[in-house]
Amino acid sequence: MSLLTVSKLNACYGDFQALFEIDLEANPGEVVAIIGANGAGKSTFLSAIAGNVRSRGNAISLGGEAISGLRPWEIVRRGVALVPEGRRLFSSLSVEENLLIGAYAKKKDAWPLAQIYELFPQLKLKNRLSSLSLSGGEQQMVAIGRALISNPRLLMCDELSLGLAPVVVHDIYETLAAIRDRGVALIIVEQNVKQALAFADRVYCFQEGRVSLTGRANQLKPEQISRAYFGLEGAA
Amino acid sequence: MSGWLDSILQGLLLGALYALFAAGLSLVFGVMRLVNVAHGDFIVLSAFLALALQRLLGFSSPFLTLILLVPLMFIFGYLLQRTVLNPALGEDILRPVLITFGLSVIIQNGLLQAFSADSQKLHGGRLEVASIALPAGLAVGTLPLLTLVVSAALIGLLQWMLYNTRLGRALRATSDDLSTAGLMGVNTPHLFAVAAGIAMVTVAVAGVFTGVRASFDAVSGPDWLIFAFEAVIIGGLGSLWGTLAGGMILGMAQTTGARFSPSWQLLSGHLVFLAILIFWPRGLFPRRME
Numbered sequence: 001m002s003l004l005t006v007s008k009l010n011a012c013y014g015d016f017q018a019l020f021e022i023d024l025e026a027n028p029g030e031v032v033a034i035i036g037a038n039g040a041g042k043s044t045f046l047s048a049i050a051g052n053v054r055s056r057g058n059a060i061s062l063g064g065e066a067i068s069g070l071r072p073w074e075i076v077r078r079g080v081a082l083v084p085e086g087r088r089l090f091s092s093l094s095v096e097e098n099l100l101i102g103a104y105a106k107k108k109d110a111w112p113l114a115q116i117y118e119l120f121p122q123l124k125l126k127n128r129l130s131s132l133s134l135s136g137g138e139q140q141m142v143a144i145g146r147a148l149i150s151n152p153r154l155l156m157c158d159e160l161s162l163g164l165a166p167v168v169v170h171d172i173y174e175t176l177a178a179i180r181d182r183g184v185a186l187i188i189v190e191q192n193v194k195q196a197l198a199f200a201d202r203v204y205c206f207q208e209g210r211v212s213l214t215g216r217a218n219q220l221k222p223e224q225i226s227r228a229y230f231g232l233e234g235a236a
Numbered sequence: 237m238s239g240w241l242d243s244i245l246q247g248l249l250l251g252a253l254y255a256l257f258a259a260g261l262s263l264v265f266g267v268m269r270l271v272n273v274a275h276g277d278f279i280v281l282s283a284f285l286a287l288a289l290q291r292l293l294g295f296s297s298p299f300l301t302l303i304l305l306v307p308l309m310f311i312f313g314y315l316l317q318r319t320v321l322n323p324a325l326g327e328d329i330l331r332p333v334l335i336t337f338g339l340s341v342i343i344q345n346g347l348l349q350a351f352s353a354d355s356q357k358l359h360g361g362r363l364e365v366a367s368i369a370l371p372a373g374l375a376v377g378t379l380p381l382l383t384l385v386v387s388a389a390l391i392g393l394l395q396w397m398l399y400n401t402r403l404g405r406a407l408r409a410t411s412d413d414l415s416t417a418g419l420m421g422v423n424t425p426h427l428f429a430v431a432a433g434i435a436m437v438t439v440a441v442a443g444v445f446t447g448v449r450a451s452f453d454a455v456s457g458p459d460w461l462i463f464a465f466e467a468v469i470i471g472g473l474g475s476l477w478g479t480l481a482g483g484m485i486l487g488m489a490q491t492t493g494a495r496f497s498p499s500w501q502l503l504s505g506h507l508v509f510l511a512i513l514i515f516w517p518r519g520l521f522p523r524r525m526e
Contacts, residue, residue, distance in 0.1 A: 050419055072418035082419050090412040092523070093405065101409045104402070105421025150421060 001064065002027045003185045004049070004080075004154055009059040009068075011041075011048045018044040018053075020209045026154060026185045031176075033200030033217065034189045037229060040206035042189040043085055046156045049187075050082040051075040062154065076105045079153035083160065085189075087143040089131040095142055096127040102146035116145040119175055137168035144172070148179065155179065156187045161195060173199055193225065207231050238373050243491045249380035251487025252387040253449065255480040256442040257464035258471075259391055260435030266474040266523075267411050267431045268325060270332050274340040276461030278436065281343050282309055282443030283452050284351055286358055298358035298444055305440045313436030317429040325428070340457060347454035358447035383445050388480060390438060395476045407431060411474075466509040472519025481521060485512075 004026040011019040019041045026032045034042045047053040049060060051072035060068040067075050081102070089098050099116055117124040120141040126134060131142055140160060147155055157176070161169040173195070180186050190196035197203060197217045205213040205228040213220070213228030261275045272278075282305060289301040320339075324331045366378040398404035410417040410424055418424050446452065446460065463486060471482025486505050493504020512520065 052415055052419065071423075072415075073421045073423045076419065076421040084416060084419065088413055088416040090409040090416070092408050092412050097405050097408075100402075101405055101417070101420050101422070104406060146420065 003063055004187075005061050006049070007059060009045075009048060009055055011044055011053050011055050013044070013053070018209050019048065022206075022209075022211055024204055024211070026187055028153070028185050029180055029183045030202070031180055031186045031188065031200045033196035033203045034187065034206060035191075035193050035196050035203060035225075035229065036206035036212075039208075041209040042206050043158055044209075045206070046082055046158050046187070046189060049075075049154075049156060050080060073105060076150055076152075079151065081147035081150045081152035081155050083140075083143045083147045083155070083157040085158040085162070087139050089139055089142055089146075091130070091132050093131060094128050095123055095131050095134065098131050098142050099123075099145050099149055102149040105150055111148045111151055113149065116149055119148075119178070120145055137164050137172070140164060140168075140172060141175075144175065152184060154185045154187065156189075158189045159191060160188065161190065161192050169195065193229070197225075205229055239495065240492070241372065242374055243495050244488055245374060245376060246380070247488030247491035248484050249376060249384050249487070250491060251467070251484030252380070252384035252480070253442075253445060253483070254463045254467045254486050255391065255483030256383065256387040256438065256445060257460055258467035258479045258483055259387075259394060259476065260438035260442070261464045262468045262471075262474070262476055262479040263394060263438070264432060264435045265468070266476075267407050268428050269329065270321065270325065271329070271336070272435075273333055273336040273461065274343060274457070275336075275439070275464055276459065277340045277343040277457030278309075278439045279443045279446060279460055280452055280454070280457040281347065282440045283358065283447035284347055284356070284454075285309075286440075286444045286447060287351075287356055290358070297363075298360060298448055302440060302444055305444065306437050309436040309440040310433040313439075314429045314433040317432035318425065321432065322425050322428055344455050344457065351454060353453060353455075355451045355453045356447070357451045358444065360448040364448065379445075379449060383449070386441065386445065387483075390441060391476050391480050394434070394438075398476070403427075403430070463505075466505065469519055470509060470512050472522035474523035475519070475521045478519060478521030478523075482519065485520075 002025040006022055006024040009019055009022040010017065022045060034045065036042050044053055048055045051070055055068040057068060058066045060066065062078055062080060065078070067078060090101065093101065099113060122138060123141055123145065131139060134142065160172055176186060188196065188200065200217045203215060203217045203220060204211050205225060207228060212231065213224060257279060261272060264270050264272055286298050286301040286305055289295065289304055290298055295301050320335065321332060324335050360379060363379050367375045368378060368381065369375050398407060406417065406422045406427055409420065410422055410427055414424060466486050467483035468479050470485050471478030486509065489508035490501045490505040494501035
Protein backbone atom coordinates (compact mmCIF):
# COMPACT_ATOMS: atom_id res chain seq x y z
CA MET A 1 0.00 0.00 0.00
CA SER A 2 1.29 3.45 -0.82
CA LEU A 3 2.23 5.96 1.87
CA LEU A 4 0.16 8.84 0.53
CA THR A 5 -3.08 8.19 -1.29
CA VAL A 6 -5.04 11.09 -2.72
CA SER A 7 -8.31 10.26 -4.39
CA LYS A 8 -10.77 12.68 -5.95
CA LEU A 9 -9.38 15.68 -4.09
CA ASN A 10 -11.24 18.95 -4.60
CA ALA A 11 -10.02 22.18 -3.07
CA CYS A 12 -11.31 25.73 -3.15
CA TYR A 13 -10.09 29.20 -2.36
CA GLY A 14 -13.34 30.83 -1.31
CA ASP A 15 -15.65 30.48 -4.31
CA PHE A 16 -12.83 29.62 -6.66
CA GLN A 17 -12.24 25.92 -7.15
CA ALA A 18 -8.53 25.32 -7.65
CA LEU A 19 -8.36 21.51 -7.73
CA PHE A 20 -10.72 19.04 -9.39
CA GLU A 21 -10.82 15.33 -8.57
CA ILE A 22 -7.07 14.89 -8.18
CA ASP A 23 -5.77 11.31 -7.82
CA LEU A 24 -2.18 10.82 -6.74
CA GLU A 25 -0.01 8.31 -4.90
CA ALA A 26 3.43 8.41 -3.35
CA ASN A 27 5.47 5.53 -1.93
CA PRO A 28 8.32 5.42 0.58
CA GLY A 29 11.67 6.14 -1.05
CA GLU A 30 9.98 7.37 -4.20
CA VAL A 31 10.23 10.78 -5.86
CA VAL A 32 7.05 12.11 -7.40
CA ALA A 33 7.28 15.30 -9.43
CA ILE A 34 4.38 17.62 -10.13
CA ILE A 35 4.83 19.86 -13.14
CA GLY A 36 2.52 22.30 -14.82
CA ALA A 37 2.11 25.93 -15.84
CA ASN A 38 1.61 28.78 -13.38
CA GLY A 39 -1.80 28.58 -11.80
CA ALA A 40 -2.25 24.88 -12.58
CA GLY A 41 -2.85 24.18 -8.88
CA LYS A 42 0.50 22.63 -7.92
CA SER A 43 1.11 24.75 -4.83
CA THR A 44 -2.53 24.53 -3.83
CA PHE A 45 -2.23 20.77 -3.98
CA LEU A 46 0.74 20.78 -1.59
CA SER A 47 -1.06 23.21 0.71
CA ALA A 48 -4.08 20.91 0.74
CA ILE A 49 -1.93 17.93 1.78
CA ALA A 50 -0.22 20.04 4.46
CA GLY A 51 -3.57 21.29 5.75
CA ASN A 52 -3.24 24.98 4.95
CA VAL A 53 -6.01 24.63 2.39
CA ARG A 54 -8.91 22.74 3.89
CA SER A 55 -10.19 19.65 2.14
CA ARG A 56 -13.15 17.47 2.95
CA GLY A 57 -13.92 13.81 3.33
CA ASN A 58 -11.40 11.03 3.00
CA ALA A 59 -9.67 12.49 -0.04
CA ILE A 60 -6.20 12.36 1.53
CA SER A 61 -4.84 9.48 3.53
CA LEU A 62 -1.38 8.86 4.93
CA GLY A 63 -0.38 5.30 5.75
CA GLY A 64 -4.05 4.31 5.72
CA GLU A 65 -5.20 7.12 8.04
CA ALA A 66 -7.37 9.92 6.64
CA ILE A 67 -5.67 13.27 7.18
CA SER A 68 -7.97 15.50 5.17
CA GLY A 69 -9.64 18.07 7.37
CA LEU A 70 -6.87 18.02 9.99
CA ARG A 71 -5.08 21.25 10.89
CA PRO A 72 -1.52 21.82 9.66
CA TRP A 73 0.12 21.19 13.07
CA GLU A 74 -1.71 17.88 13.39
CA ILE A 75 -0.60 16.80 9.94
CA VAL A 76 3.08 17.59 10.67
CA ARG A 77 2.87 15.31 13.69
CA ARG A 78 1.77 12.48 11.42
CA GLY A 79 4.87 12.86 9.31
CA VAL A 80 4.23 15.31 6.49
CA ALA A 81 6.57 18.26 6.04
CA LEU A 82 6.46 21.05 3.50
CA VAL A 83 9.28 23.23 2.20
CA PRO A 84 7.11 26.13 1.10
CA GLU A 85 7.57 28.17 -2.04
CA GLY A 86 9.80 31.17 -1.37
CA ARG A 87 11.26 29.33 1.66
CA ARG A 88 9.31 31.40 4.19
CA LEU A 89 12.04 31.43 6.82
CA PHE A 90 11.28 33.20 10.10
CA SER A 91 13.05 36.53 9.81
CA SER A 92 13.44 37.23 13.52
CA LEU A 93 14.90 33.79 14.25
CA SER A 94 18.52 32.80 13.79
CA VAL A 95 19.52 29.99 11.45
CA GLU A 96 19.64 27.46 14.27
CA GLU A 97 16.33 28.65 15.73
CA ASN A 98 14.74 28.27 12.31
CA LEU A 99 15.92 24.67 12.25
CA LEU A 100 14.80 24.01 15.81
CA ILE A 101 11.30 25.35 15.20
CA GLY A 102 10.93 22.45 12.78
CA ALA A 103 11.45 20.12 15.73
CA TYR A 104 8.51 21.68 17.56
CA ALA A 105 6.27 18.75 16.66
CA LYS A 106 8.91 16.06 16.76
CA LYS A 107 8.32 12.71 18.37
CA LYS A 108 11.72 11.09 18.08
CA ASP A 109 15.19 12.03 16.94
CA ALA A 110 15.42 10.58 13.44
CA TRP A 111 17.09 13.75 12.23
CA PRO A 112 18.94 15.35 15.12
CA LEU A 113 20.32 18.85 14.62
CA ALA A 114 23.84 17.45 14.25
CA GLN A 115 22.75 15.40 11.29
CA ILE A 116 21.14 18.37 9.61
CA TYR A 117 24.47 20.17 9.95
CA GLU A 118 26.18 17.13 8.47
CA LEU A 119 23.90 17.43 5.47
CA PHE A 120 24.49 21.18 5.19
CA PRO A 121 27.89 21.89 6.78
CA GLN A 122 27.92 25.57 5.83
CA LEU A 123 24.85 26.20 7.99
CA LYS A 124 26.75 25.13 11.09
CA LEU A 125 29.22 28.00 10.60
CA LYS A 126 26.36 30.49 10.35
CA ASN A 127 24.05 29.04 12.97
CA ARG A 128 23.83 32.24 15.02
CA LEU A 129 23.25 34.59 12.11
CA SER A 130 19.89 35.94 11.08
CA SER A 131 18.33 33.75 8.44
CA LEU A 132 18.01 36.84 6.25
CA SER A 133 21.77 37.26 5.98
CA LEU A 134 22.15 33.96 4.10
CA SER A 135 22.37 33.48 0.35
CA GLY A 136 19.36 32.11 -1.48
CA GLY A 137 20.84 28.63 -1.64
CA GLU A 138 21.67 28.62 2.06
CA GLN A 139 18.19 29.82 2.87
CA GLN A 140 16.82 26.92 0.88
CA MET A 141 19.04 24.57 2.90
CA VAL A 142 17.60 25.99 6.11
CA ALA A 143 14.09 25.51 4.74
CA ILE A 144 14.84 21.88 3.88
CA GLY A 145 16.57 21.25 7.21
CA ARG A 146 13.68 22.82 9.08
CA ALA A 147 11.27 20.45 7.32
CA LEU A 148 13.51 17.40 7.79
CA ILE A 149 14.01 17.88 11.50
CA SER A 150 10.31 17.16 12.04
CA ASN A 151 11.12 13.62 10.90
CA PRO A 152 8.76 13.39 7.93
CA ARG A 153 7.67 10.25 6.14
CA LEU A 154 6.63 12.50 3.28
CA LEU A 155 8.64 15.58 2.35
CA MET A 156 7.09 18.03 -0.08
CA CYS A 157 9.21 20.68 -1.79
CA ASP A 158 7.67 23.62 -3.62
CA GLU A 159 9.81 25.28 -6.32
CA LEU A 160 13.16 24.50 -4.77
CA SER A 161 15.20 25.73 -7.72
CA LEU A 162 13.43 29.07 -8.12
CA GLY A 163 15.96 31.90 -8.19
CA LEU A 164 18.97 29.70 -7.46
CA ALA A 165 22.14 29.25 -9.51
CA PRO A 166 22.30 25.93 -11.41
CA VAL A 167 25.29 24.71 -9.39
CA VAL A 168 23.39 25.34 -6.15
CA VAL A 169 20.33 23.56 -7.53
CA HIS A 170 22.54 20.60 -8.37
CA ASP A 171 23.85 20.41 -4.77
CA ILE A 172 20.38 20.67 -3.31
CA TYR A 173 19.06 17.86 -5.48
CA GLU A 174 22.00 15.68 -4.44
CA THR A 175 20.96 16.22 -0.85
CA LEU A 176 17.36 15.34 -1.71
CA ALA A 177 18.60 12.08 -3.20
CA ALA A 178 20.29 11.25 0.10
CA ILE A 179 17.06 11.99 1.93
CA ARG A 180 15.09 9.79 -0.44
CA ASP A 181 17.57 6.97 0.08
CA ARG A 182 16.60 6.96 3.75
CA GLY A 183 13.12 5.89 2.74
CA VAL A 184 11.40 9.27 2.80
CA ALA A 185 8.78 9.79 0.11
CA LEU A 186 9.34 13.03 -1.84
CA ILE A 187 6.89 15.15 -3.75
CA ILE A 188 8.54 17.96 -5.65
CA VAL A 189 6.88 20.76 -7.52
CA GLU A 190 9.20 22.11 -10.21
CA GLN A 191 9.03 24.81 -12.87
CA ASN A 192 12.15 23.31 -14.39
CA VAL A 193 10.66 20.33 -16.22
CA LYS A 194 14.04 18.92 -17.25
CA GLN A 195 15.20 18.91 -13.65
CA ALA A 196 11.95 17.29 -12.56
CA LEU A 197 12.09 14.53 -15.18
CA ALA A 198 15.73 13.78 -14.42
CA PHE A 199 15.17 13.38 -10.68
CA ALA A 200 11.69 11.93 -10.32
CA ASP A 201 10.50 8.34 -10.57
CA ARG A 202 7.02 9.35 -11.57
CA VAL A 203 5.53 12.57 -12.89
CA TYR A 204 2.10 14.16 -12.66
CA CYS A 205 1.32 17.06 -14.93
CA PHE A 206 -1.35 19.48 -13.70
CA GLN A 207 -3.40 21.68 -15.94
CA GLU A 208 -6.07 24.04 -14.67
CA GLY A 209 -6.54 22.08 -11.50
CA ARG A 210 -6.70 18.64 -13.09
CA VAL A 211 -4.18 15.90 -13.70
CA SER A 212 -3.58 16.05 -17.43
CA LEU A 213 -0.86 13.41 -17.65
CA THR A 214 0.86 10.92 -15.40
CA GLY A 215 3.47 8.27 -15.92
CA ARG A 216 7.01 7.10 -15.23
CA ALA A 217 9.46 9.92 -15.77
CA ASN A 218 11.60 7.95 -18.19
CA GLN A 219 8.69 6.80 -20.32
CA LEU A 220 6.95 10.10 -21.05
CA LYS A 221 7.53 11.60 -24.46
CA PRO A 222 8.34 15.33 -24.83
CA GLU A 223 5.32 15.98 -27.08
CA GLN A 224 3.03 14.25 -24.56
CA ILE A 225 4.38 16.51 -21.85
CA SER A 226 4.11 19.76 -23.76
CA ARG A 227 0.53 18.92 -24.69
CA ALA A 228 -0.34 18.13 -21.09
CA TYR A 229 1.56 21.20 -19.88
CA PHE A 230 0.11 23.82 -22.17
CA GLY A 231 -3.13 22.15 -23.13
CA LEU A 232 -2.54 22.81 -26.80
CA GLU A 233 -3.44 20.17 -29.31
CA GLY A 234 -0.56 19.44 -31.63
CA ALA A 235 1.96 21.65 -29.83
CA ALA A 236 5.47 20.30 -30.08
CA MET B 237 18.08 71.54 41.76
CA SER B 238 17.34 68.58 43.95
CA GLY B 239 13.68 69.28 43.24
CA TRP B 240 14.22 68.50 39.56
CA LEU B 241 16.28 65.46 40.39
CA ASP B 242 13.49 64.30 42.65
CA SER B 243 10.94 64.77 39.85
CA ILE B 244 13.01 62.72 37.48
CA LEU B 245 13.53 60.00 40.06
CA GLN B 246 9.84 59.83 40.92
CA GLY B 247 9.05 59.85 37.22
CA LEU B 248 11.25 56.83 36.64
CA LEU B 249 9.46 54.98 39.42
CA LEU B 250 6.02 55.99 38.16
CA GLY B 251 7.10 54.92 34.69
CA ALA B 252 7.89 51.45 35.96
CA LEU B 253 4.23 51.13 36.88
CA TYR B 254 3.21 52.27 33.39
CA ALA B 255 5.57 49.69 31.94
CA LEU B 256 3.83 47.08 34.04
CA PHE B 257 0.52 48.25 32.53
CA ALA B 258 2.00 48.02 29.09
CA ALA B 259 3.95 44.74 29.17
CA GLY B 260 0.94 42.54 28.45
CA LEU B 261 -0.37 44.89 25.80
CA SER B 262 3.02 44.86 24.10
CA LEU B 263 3.31 41.07 24.24
CA VAL B 264 -0.14 40.45 22.80
CA PHE B 265 0.31 43.01 20.06
CA GLY B 266 3.77 41.67 19.22
CA VAL B 267 2.66 38.06 18.93
CA MET B 268 -0.78 38.29 17.37
CA ARG B 269 -1.18 41.89 16.18
CA LEU B 270 -4.15 42.21 18.49
CA VAL B 271 -4.93 45.67 19.85
CA ASN B 272 -6.63 45.05 23.15
CA VAL B 273 -8.78 48.08 23.97
CA ALA B 274 -9.99 46.37 27.16
CA HIS B 275 -6.48 46.03 28.60
CA GLY B 276 -6.98 48.84 31.13
CA ASP B 277 -10.28 47.34 32.21
CA PHE B 278 -8.63 43.98 32.75
CA ILE B 279 -6.18 45.71 35.10
CA VAL B 280 -9.06 47.33 36.98
CA LEU B 281 -10.85 43.98 37.03
CA SER B 282 -7.88 42.30 38.66
CA ALA B 283 -7.58 45.12 41.22
CA PHE B 284 -11.24 44.51 42.15
CA LEU B 285 -10.68 40.76 42.21
CA ALA B 286 -7.73 41.28 44.57
CA LEU B 287 -10.00 43.40 46.75
CA ALA B 288 -12.70 40.73 46.78
CA LEU B 289 -10.23 37.93 47.45
CA GLN B 290 -8.72 39.86 50.33
CA ARG B 291 -12.13 40.49 51.89
CA LEU B 292 -13.33 36.97 51.28
CA LEU B 293 -10.30 35.03 52.41
CA GLY B 294 -8.79 37.53 54.80
CA PHE B 295 -5.34 37.86 53.25
CA SER B 296 -3.27 40.19 55.41
CA SER B 297 -1.68 41.88 52.40
CA PRO B 298 -3.14 42.49 48.94
CA PHE B 299 0.10 41.17 47.46
CA LEU B 300 -0.69 37.72 48.87
CA THR B 301 -3.83 37.56 46.72
CA LEU B 302 -1.50 37.21 43.73
CA ILE B 303 -1.04 33.56 44.72
CA LEU B 304 -4.61 32.98 43.55
CA LEU B 305 -5.02 35.88 41.19
CA VAL B 306 -2.10 34.98 38.91
CA PRO B 307 -3.28 31.46 38.02
CA LEU B 308 -6.89 32.68 37.87
CA MET B 309 -6.07 35.44 35.40
CA PHE B 310 -3.91 33.09 33.33
CA ILE B 311 -6.83 30.70 32.91
CA PHE B 312 -9.19 33.60 32.23
CA GLY B 313 -6.85 34.94 29.54
CA TYR B 314 -6.41 31.50 27.98
CA LEU B 315 -10.14 30.80 27.77
CA LEU B 316 -11.03 34.30 26.61
CA GLN B 317 -8.53 34.06 23.77
CA ARG B 318 -9.60 30.58 22.79
CA THR B 319 -13.34 31.23 22.79
CA VAL B 320 -13.78 34.92 21.95
CA LEU B 321 -10.67 36.52 20.48
CA ASN B 322 -9.15 33.77 18.30
CA PRO B 323 -12.23 33.54 16.08
CA ALA B 324 -12.06 37.31 15.58
CA LEU B 325 -8.44 37.36 14.40
CA GLY B 326 -7.78 37.51 10.69
CA GLU B 327 -7.22 39.88 7.84
CA ASP B 328 -9.52 42.48 9.32
CA ILE B 329 -7.71 44.21 12.19
CA LEU B 330 -10.87 46.13 13.14
CA ARG B 331 -12.85 43.11 14.35
CA PRO B 332 -10.76 42.33 17.46
CA VAL B 333 -10.64 46.04 18.27
CA LEU B 334 -14.45 46.19 18.24
CA ILE B 335 -14.72 43.03 20.31
CA THR B 336 -12.30 44.21 22.97
CA PHE B 337 -14.11 47.55 22.99
CA GLY B 338 -17.28 45.62 23.73
CA LEU B 339 -15.48 43.67 26.47
CA SER B 340 -14.38 46.97 27.96
CA VAL B 341 -18.00 48.16 28.20
CA ILE B 342 -19.09 44.83 29.67
CA ILE B 343 -16.35 44.82 32.32
CA GLN B 344 -17.00 48.42 33.36
CA ASN B 345 -20.72 47.83 33.77
CA GLY B 346 -20.21 44.50 35.44
CA LEU B 347 -17.89 46.11 37.98
CA LEU B 348 -20.39 48.92 38.55
CA GLN B 349 -23.03 46.30 39.33
CA ALA B 350 -20.83 44.24 41.58
CA PHE B 351 -18.84 46.91 43.41
CA SER B 352 -20.88 50.15 42.88
CA ALA B 353 -19.34 53.35 41.55
CA ASP B 354 -17.40 53.99 44.76
CA SER B 355 -13.72 54.56 44.57
CA GLN B 356 -11.72 51.73 46.12
CA LYS B 357 -8.20 51.12 47.27
CA LEU B 358 -6.12 48.12 48.21
CA HIS B 359 -4.45 48.62 51.56
CA GLY B 360 -0.78 47.79 51.65
CA GLY B 361 -0.24 48.78 55.28
CA ARG B 362 3.13 50.19 56.29
CA LEU B 363 4.61 49.48 52.87
CA GLU B 364 2.55 52.35 51.46
CA VAL B 365 4.28 55.01 53.52
CA ALA B 366 7.72 53.48 54.00
CA SER B 367 10.57 55.17 52.18
CA ILE B 368 14.28 54.89 51.76
CA ALA B 369 16.45 57.98 52.16
CA LEU B 370 19.01 58.72 49.47
CA PRO B 371 21.88 61.25 49.47
CA ALA B 372 21.21 64.88 48.52
CA GLY B 373 17.99 64.96 50.45
CA LEU B 374 16.20 62.62 48.08
CA ALA B 375 13.98 59.74 49.10
CA VAL B 376 12.20 56.96 47.28
CA GLY B 377 9.07 55.21 48.46
CA THR B 378 9.52 51.52 49.19
CA LEU B 379 6.39 50.64 47.23
CA PRO B 380 7.41 52.51 44.05
CA LEU B 381 10.86 50.97 44.33
CA LEU B 382 9.33 47.52 44.72
CA THR B 383 7.15 48.27 41.68
CA LEU B 384 10.25 49.12 39.67
CA VAL B 385 11.99 45.91 40.71
CA VAL B 386 8.95 43.77 39.92
CA SER B 387 8.26 45.53 36.64
CA ALA B 388 11.86 45.20 35.43
CA ALA B 389 12.02 41.59 36.61
CA LEU B 390 8.78 40.68 34.88
CA ILE B 391 9.83 42.32 31.63
CA GLY B 392 13.25 40.69 31.89
CA LEU B 393 11.61 37.33 32.45
CA LEU B 394 9.32 37.78 29.44
CA GLN B 395 12.27 38.82 27.32
CA TRP B 396 14.28 35.81 28.48
CA MET B 397 11.33 33.53 27.76
CA LEU B 398 10.97 34.95 24.24
CA TYR B 399 14.62 34.46 23.35
CA ASN B 400 15.65 31.34 25.27
CA THR B 401 12.78 28.89 25.40
CA ARG B 402 10.96 26.64 22.99
CA LEU B 403 7.76 28.56 23.75
CA GLY B 404 9.44 31.90 23.03
CA ARG B 405 10.83 30.61 19.75
CA ALA B 406 7.35 29.50 18.71
CA LEU B 407 5.92 32.89 19.74
CA ARG B 408 8.46 34.78 17.65
CA ALA B 409 8.03 32.44 14.67
CA THR B 410 4.25 32.84 14.84
CA SER B 411 4.65 36.60 15.03
CA ASP B 412 6.77 36.47 11.85
CA ASP B 413 4.55 34.18 9.81
CA LEU B 414 1.41 32.62 11.20
CA SER B 415 0.64 30.08 8.51
CA THR B 416 4.22 28.83 8.16
CA ALA B 417 4.44 28.41 11.95
CA GLY B 418 1.40 26.15 11.68
CA LEU B 419 3.19 24.10 9.03
CA MET B 420 6.08 23.63 11.47
CA GLY B 421 3.78 22.04 14.01
CA VAL B 422 2.91 25.06 16.13
CA ASN B 423 -0.69 24.82 17.28
CA THR B 424 -1.27 28.52 16.76
CA PRO B 425 -4.70 28.92 18.41
CA HIS B 426 -3.31 27.26 21.55
CA LEU B 427 -0.14 29.35 21.38
CA PHE B 428 -2.13 32.59 21.12
CA ALA B 429 -4.16 31.55 24.14
CA VAL B 430 -0.99 30.85 26.14
CA ALA B 431 0.34 34.29 25.15
CA ALA B 432 -2.94 35.87 26.26
CA GLY B 433 -2.70 33.96 29.53
CA ILE B 434 0.83 35.26 30.12
CA ALA B 435 -0.35 38.79 29.34
CA MET B 436 -3.08 38.34 31.96
CA VAL B 437 -0.42 37.39 34.51
CA THR B 438 1.19 40.79 33.96
CA VAL B 439 -2.29 42.32 34.22
CA ALA B 440 -2.84 40.65 37.59
CA VAL B 441 0.44 42.01 38.93
CA ALA B 442 -0.27 45.46 37.47
CA GLY B 443 -3.76 45.45 39.02
CA VAL B 444 -2.51 44.76 42.53
CA PHE B 445 0.40 47.24 42.41
CA THR B 446 -1.80 49.97 40.96
CA GLY B 447 -4.58 49.28 43.43
CA VAL B 448 -2.20 49.69 46.35
CA ARG B 449 -0.67 52.85 44.94
CA ALA B 450 -3.78 54.70 43.82
CA SER B 451 -7.51 54.58 44.20
CA PHE B 452 -9.56 53.07 41.41
CA ASP B 453 -13.17 52.69 40.39
CA ALA B 454 -15.13 50.73 37.81
CA VAL B 455 -14.32 53.14 34.99
CA SER B 456 -10.61 53.76 35.66
CA GLY B 457 -9.58 51.36 32.91
CA PRO B 458 -9.50 53.69 29.91
CA ASP B 459 -7.23 56.17 31.76
CA TRP B 460 -4.76 53.41 32.49
CA LEU B 461 -5.05 52.10 28.95
CA ILE B 462 -3.87 55.45 27.57
CA PHE B 463 -0.68 55.28 29.66
CA ALA B 464 -0.10 51.70 28.57
CA PHE B 465 -0.57 52.60 24.90
CA GLU B 466 1.73 55.59 25.18
CA ALA B 467 4.43 53.52 26.87
CA VAL B 468 4.23 50.88 24.13
CA ILE B 469 4.31 53.41 21.29
CA ILE B 470 7.14 55.49 22.79
CA GLY B 471 9.21 52.37 23.28
CA GLY B 472 8.50 50.97 19.84
CA LEU B 473 6.08 48.21 18.91
CA GLY B 474 7.09 44.68 19.72
CA SER B 475 10.02 45.57 21.97
CA LEU B 476 9.61 44.74 25.66
CA TRP B 477 12.67 46.62 26.94
CA GLY B 478 11.48 49.50 24.77
CA THR B 479 8.19 49.32 26.62
CA LEU B 480 9.98 49.65 29.96
CA ALA B 481 11.93 52.64 28.65
CA GLY B 482 8.76 54.07 27.13
CA GLY B 483 6.95 53.84 30.45
CA MET B 484 9.81 55.60 32.22
CA ILE B 485 9.98 58.39 29.65
CA LEU B 486 6.24 58.91 30.01
CA GLY B 487 6.55 58.90 33.81
CA MET B 488 9.38 61.43 33.79
CA ALA B 489 7.52 63.66 31.35
CA GLN B 490 4.54 63.69 33.72
CA THR B 491 6.43 64.36 36.95
CA THR B 492 8.69 67.05 35.49
CA GLY B 493 5.67 68.65 33.85
CA ALA B 494 3.95 68.66 37.22
CA ARG B 495 6.77 70.81 38.61
CA PHE B 496 5.63 73.68 36.42
CA SER B 497 2.07 73.27 37.54
CA PRO B 498 0.20 70.25 38.89
CA SER B 499 -2.35 70.65 36.10
CA TRP B 500 0.44 70.09 33.60
CA GLN B 501 1.16 66.54 34.70
CA LEU B 502 -1.02 64.63 32.25
CA LEU B 503 -0.72 67.20 29.49
CA SER B 504 3.07 67.13 29.45
CA GLY B 505 3.03 63.34 29.26
CA HIS B 506 0.76 63.46 26.24
CA LEU B 507 2.85 66.22 24.62
CA VAL B 508 6.06 64.23 24.96
CA PHE B 509 4.22 61.24 23.51
CA LEU B 510 3.07 63.35 20.55
CA ALA B 511 6.55 64.76 20.00
CA ILE B 512 8.03 61.27 19.91
CA LEU B 513 5.32 60.13 17.53
CA ILE B 514 6.22 63.03 15.21
CA PHE B 515 10.00 62.61 15.26
CA TRP B 516 10.25 58.84 15.75
CA PRO B 517 7.01 57.46 14.30
CA ARG B 518 8.12 53.88 14.99
CA GLY B 519 9.06 54.60 18.58
CA LEU B 520 12.50 54.84 20.11
CA PHE B 521 13.47 51.17 20.13
CA PRO B 522 11.44 49.45 17.43
CA ARG B 523 12.07 45.79 16.76
CA ARG B 524 13.93 45.23 13.52
CA MET B 525 11.30 44.83 10.85
CA GLU B 526 11.56 42.87 7.64
